[in-house]
Amino acid sequence: MPELPEVETMRRTIAGCVGTQVAAVERCPCPRKPILVSPRIDHLRRRLVGRTIVGTGRAGKRVVVQFDSDDKLVLEPRMTGLVLVADPPSAEHLRLRIGLDSGGRVVRDGTAASQLLYWDRRGLGSVRLFRPDEFAAAFGPEKLGPDGLDVTGPLLREKLGKSRRAIKVALLDQRAVAGIGNIYASEILHVVHIDPRKRCDRISKTDWQRIADATLEVLHEAIRCEGSTLGDGTYRNALNQEGTYQNLHRVYGRAGEVCPSCSDGEIRQVVQAQRSTFFCPACQRR
DNA sequence: CATATGTCCTGAGAGC
DNA sequence: TGCTCTCAGGACATAT
Numbered sequence: 001m002p003e004l005p006e007v008e009t010m011r012r013t014i015a016g017c018v019g020t021q022v023a024a025v026e027r028c029p030c031p032r033k034p035i036l037v038s039p040r041i042d043h044l045r046r047r048l049v050g051r052t053i054v055g056t057g058r059a060g061k062r063v064v065v066q067f068d069s070d071d072k073l074v075l076e077p078r079m080t081g082l083v084l085v086a087d088p089p090s091a092e093h094l095r096l097r098i099g100l101d102s103g104g105r106v107v108r109d110g111t112a113a114s115q116l117l118y119w120d121r122r123g124l125g126s127v128r129l130f131r132p133d134e135f136a137a138a139f140g141p142e143k144l145g146p147d148g149l150d151v152t153g154p155l156l157r158e159k160l161g162k163s164r165r166a167i168k169v170a171l172l173d174q175r176a177v178a179g180i181g182n183i184y185a186s187e188i189l190h191v192v193h194i195d196p197r198k199r200c201d202r203i204s205k206t207d208w209q210r211i212a213d214a215t216l217e218v219l220h221e222a223i224r225c226e227g228s229t230l231g232d233g234t235y236r237n238a239l240n241q242e243g244t245y246q247n248l249h250r251v252y253g254r255a256g257e258v259c260p261s262c263s264d265g266e267i268r269q270v271v272q273a274q275r276s277t278f279f280c281p282a283c284q285r286r
Numbered sequence: 287c288a289t290a291t292g293t294c295c296t297g298a299g300a301g302c
Numbered sequence: 303t304g305c306t307c308t309c310a311g312g313a314c315a316t317a318t
Contacts, residue, residue: 001311033295061312078312122295124312165289182311232298273290275311
């Protein structure tokens, strides 16, 4: 479940790859159904080998690696994918390896960036290379809303103010805001004491502002903690280390516990749009 | 048009 | 113990 904070953490951890050159690109022998890699591996290799990484970025919940050819490699972890520079959690689910030539330079933590790996247990993710026009078409403002770290009250109100959907469901809409996923949607709404089932078109102007403020606050704090590693331990940063924001979760995964805010209610778990939502019925109001 | 639902995939954990 | 079943929620396709 890498969401914005987890993907941003991955991005920051691979920043040391900037300046390195691609020496090899190989699909890893994985006995399972192969993940989506495009273009096909020989074409991908032809377009990447010898190219220099000139930057890293993020498109919502995707890691973007920029090359001197102006091509962009988009790594999309979806549920269980990881972008790594260190050894992966298991060899079994390694999907793609990009060998890097760092020219003897030393990067973050004294680790030479010698490889960029894509690992994915469930294999719902993908690795795709885009030319600039293709990238713009796939991830432009038509497809992806403003980034979660750039959200403002007026922007949220403009995008969602007339929607009849429940606010928690709407916050997961990547065309409205890019990067918020199931964990942080519940967390954000608990901060502002708004019921996740409240309809967007019944949310006041000042509450949109409060939601925007809470979004920034929660996302920045989660990035500071390098994301949330849940009980299954799947999410790791690019050095294969756990995040710590799960320890600060107010409601997510805490059904039955006392509300950390009002100490008056018990955290409830409900299902909205086929996904679990966690909230405090006592202090989050419709 | 807006919104809702089904689909992909694997492994952990529940329940018998 | 060992099996079967359900669930986890990313994005997108299809349905309403």
